[in-house]
Amino acid sequence: MASLWKHPNSPYWTACFTNSLGRQVKRSTKQRNAKLARKIAEAWEEAEVKGRARQMTTIQIQKFASDLAERVVGDTIEVPTVEKYLNDWLAAKEAKDSSAGTIERYGNTIRLFIDYLGEFAKAQMTSIAPKHIDGFMTHRLKEGRAPKTVVVDIKTLRTAFNRAFRYGIILNNPVNAVELPESDSMERELFTHKEVGDLLAAANKWDREWVTVILLGYYTGARLGDCARMKWDNVNLKEHGITFVQGKTGKRVNIPTHIELEEHLGTIYNDEALTDFISPGLAARTSGGKHGLSESFKRLVVRAGLDTMTVKGKGSHQFSKRTFHSLRYSFNSALANAGVSQEIRVKFTGHSSNAMNDRYTKLDRKPLGDAIEKLPKLDES
Numbered sequence: 001m002a003s004l005w006k007h008p009n010s011p012y013w014t015a016c017f018t019n020s021l022g023r024q025v026k027r028s029t030k031q032r033n034a035k036l037a038r039k040i041a042e043a044w045e046e047a048e049v050k051g052r053a054r055q056m057t058t059i060q061i062q063k064f065a066s067d068l069a070e071r072v073v074g075d076t077i078e079v080p081t082v083e084k085y086l087n088d089w090l091a092a093k094e095a096k097d098s099s100a101g102t103i104e105r106y107g108n109t110i111r112l113f114i115d116y117l118g119e120f121a122k123a124q125m126t127s128i129a130p131k132h133i134d135g136f137m138t139h140r141l142k143e144g145r146a147p148k149t150v151v152v153d154i155k156t157l158r159t160a161f162n163r164a165f166r167y168g169i170i171l172n173n174p175v176n177a178v179e180l181p182e183s184d185s186m187e188r189e190l191f192t193h194k195e196v197g198d199l200l201a202a203a204n205k206w207d208r209e210w211v212t213v214i215l216l217g218y219y220t221g222a223r224l225g226d227c228a229r230m231k232w233d234n235v236n237l238k239e240h241g242i243t244f245v246q247g248k249t250g251k252r253v254n255i256p257t258h259i260e261l262e263e264h265l266g267t268i269y270n271d272e273a274l275t276d277f278i279s280p281g282l283a284a285r286t287s288g289g290k291h292g293l294s295e296s297f298k299r300l301v302v303r304a305g306l307d308t309m310t311v312k313g314k315g316s317h318q319f320s321k322r323t324f325h326s327l328r329y330s331f332n333s334a335l336a337n338a339g340v341s342q343e344i345r346v347k348f349t350g351h352s353s354n355a356m357n358d359r360y361t362k363l364d365r366k367p368l369g370d371a372i373e374k375l376p377k378l379d380e381s
Helices: 034-052 058-073 082-095 100-122 130-142 147-166 193-206 208-220 224-228 259-268 293-303 326-337 342-349 354-359 365-373
Strands: 003-006 013-018 024-028 241-245 252-256 310-312 318-320
Touching: 003 034, 013 034, 082 100, 082 147, 100 130, 100 147, 100 224, 130 147, 193 208, 193 293, 193 326, 208 224, 208 259, 208 293, 208 326, 224 293, 252 342, 326 342, 342 354
Parallel strands: none
Antiparallel strands: 003 013, 013 024, 241 252, 310 318
């Protein structure tokens, strides 16, 4: 039978009871009230007895803790189910005006994880252990998904569970215990200046909004979603600049407008018919999916008579080395080959580091060859 004891120098009652190993233990209840302290002591002993008999599952332990809280402080511990919490987290992200592409990616991961858990998705958040995250990761890899894709999935779950940890819903983040698979990024190829001209010619015959979006991508280095959803408020024709917040990173970028981009924007600017978005038709479309922006651009590349350079990816899917993102490589590389410093290039692209910017930099062979020729011959030394 549990009992109470109080140290002469402590204001709190100490519970004395037998633990699951059959040993007598003492544990402070952190209670000054003897009646509440006794309830806690009896509850602890009850849990130890059931634990010794292996009569309690994880879910029963959670219910027991909730019942204890209700008995002592008159309130239950409400822990949401995995399914409810993750969907609520996704809704909160969407409400904060995250980019459509990011929300689409988050939503896909959450749906896949809930589907993988099956009925277990209705268990409380505290039931999720590293084995569930590890199992999901293994499942995705066995499906033939590229390691890089799976890493993005796990990082999304880590973000979601980190919020649950900060809110006190879980005591630790189970995702942090999982070792991520190694992922080598497939190298993108850029579009040459002439090929960008071919893309514009094809877009002019197909959908003129693509002309605007391609020029924005080539002359600002912005990502597809940012270009498609660029607003007139982002453009200052008088001061010759474009300022926008990157959907992916949240970084504010300010880029002077190239004369060709500025002239094009001037031709489509109309005070009377002005809409919020520069390209309203494309702005209303999602990035992914069969009819999304990314696939539409691939079809445009083919219309222009250009090679998408599609190869087998790290997983079971095909990987196109030339997508709209290649224009971001073209922008950065053109600046590098023109002698623009990396410090300025990083500011324009919004890259987090010089190392990341290096991945987007492809130098022409001529200046590289010229640099090698500057080395003296051995007989000249």
